[in-house]
Amino acid sequence: MISKRSNLRERITLITGANGEVGHGLIQHLSATRGASNVVVLDLRGLDESMRGLVNRVIVGDILDNELINLLLNEYEIDTIVHLAALLSTHSEFNPETAHRVNVQGTVNLLKLAIEQGKTRAAPVKFIFPSSIAVYGLPDLAEKAAAGAVREEDYLYPTTMYGCNKLYCEHLGRYYAHHYQQLSATPSVRLDFRCVRFPGLISAYTMPTGGTSDFAPEMIHAAVEGRPYTCFVGEDAQIPFMVMPDAIKSLLMIAEAPASALRHSVYNVSGFSLSARQVADRVRRDFPDAHIAFEPDKSRASIVSSWPVDVDDSAARQDWGWSPEYDVDRAFDEYLIPVIKDYYANRPKAN
Numbered sequence: 001m002i003s004k005r006s007n008l009r010e011r012i013t014l015i016t017g018a019n020g021e022v023g024h025g026l027i028q029h030l031s032a033t034r035g036a037s038n039v040v041v042l043d044l045r046g047l048d049e050s051m052r053g054l055v056n057r058v059i060v061g062d063i064l065d066n067e068l069i070n071l072l073l074n075e076y077e078i079d080t081i082v083h084l085a086a087l088l089s090t091h092s093e094f095n096p097e098t099a100h101r102v103n104v105q106g107t108v109n110l111l112k113l114a115i116e117q118g119k120t121r122a123a124p125v126k127f128i129f130p131s132s133i134a135v136y137g138l139p140d141l142a143e144k145a146a147a148g149a150v151r152e153e154d155y156l157y158p159t160t161m162y163g164c165n166k167l168y169c170e171h172l173g174r175y176y177a178h179h180y181q182q183l184s185a186t187p188s189v190r191l192d193f194r195c196v197r198f199p200g201l202i203s204a205y206t207m208p209t210g211g212t213s214d215f216a217p218e219m220i221h222a223a224v225e226g227r228p229y230t231c232f233v234g235e236d237a238q239i240p241f242m243v244m245p246d247a248i249k250s251l252l253m254i255a256e257a258p259a260s261a262l263r264h265s266v267y268n269v270s271g272f273s274l275s276a277r278q279v280a281d282r283v284r285r286d287f288p289d290a291h292i293a294f295e296p297d298k299s300r301a302s303i304v305s306s307w308p309v310d311v312d313d314s315a316a317r318q319d320w321g322w323s324p325e326y327d328v329d330r331a332f333d334e335y336l337i338p339v340i341k342d343y344y345a346n347r348p349k350a351n
């Protein structure tokens with residue numbers, strides 16, 4: 001049940017799953033560029049100490065908790081929701097029903113929150129949703145090679161629970177945005193759902209947990225730290241990647257694009273495409289002694305085989321001017337290698 005709301009609610013942006021790698025990148029960027037004092041974050045694990053002072057409020061809680069959702073509804077005027085909370089692909093394969101609850105029911109809860117908020121606002125609530133290349137499922141390696149960069153509407157046969165969840169939630173976002181608009185006696189848009197499909201993301205600061213594209217960030221971080229790394233996919237496994245600054249850029253760009261420019265609710269975005277061997281070669285240029293072995297894990301390798309070699313992001317380029325700042329050289333030479341080196345050199349030593 002939804003209780004009565006105060007008229008004096010604070011206007012905020014809500015970020016769920018804020019303690020993950022995209023959340024960290026987004027909060028740091030917002031705080032450095034425009035301030036994050038209107039940002040309320042929600043995460044099961046709270047927010048890392050170093051970042052708590054950057055945001056308005058940290059709520060430790062579960063997106064499946066309806067009371068918490070109700071509290072947010074009553075306490076704040078939410079103008080934007082960036083819904084990052086999710087269990088990633090490898091993790092989800094071990095707990096498919098839990099993944100379904102978190103990834104799907106959690107998203108429904110937030111979509112419903114946005115709809116309820118939209119009833120009391122002149123402007124619709126913006127809902128920014130990161131989807132993934134996991135929505136694609138190429139049947140075999142020959143077709144993967146032949147398909148090249150896939151478009152948004154092709155090969156939508158996900159092989160993982162996470163991919164199924166992301167694809168379904170893309171549809172749910174579109175459904176909720178249009179359904180309530182049509183039902184309304186005075187048609188007004190309550191929800192403005194916008195989604196980018198991310199490739200594998202690589203951050204210089206944080207390691208993802210539970211993903212299947214993690215072999216690239218794991219390989220790079222291990223080499224800089226001087227640890228040996230055993231890669232869980234074969235040398236030829238290839239997917240698109242993007243570094244974190246570009247991931248943040250794409251989220252902000254799609255959030256800020258004029259609604260009239262958006263022909264779709266879901267857009268591919270990409271940075272560069274590399275095989276595991278090419279990632280290793282790049283790493284060895286800077287760290288010739290890096291010890292990298294390849295021992296493919298059958299199930300994780302088959303997930304990567306089902307993902308496209310690249311995605312076609314021309315619709316995003318055309319509609320909202322998307323282009324990545326980082327090609328592969330700039331990503332390694334100006335971001336990953338120097339920033340990760342610096343990070344490990346200055347990291348406080350464990351006792």
Ligand code: AKB
Nearest residue numbers: 088089132211212213
């Ligand atoms: C994962 O590996 O699960 C994610 C993704 C590709 O969405 N990084």
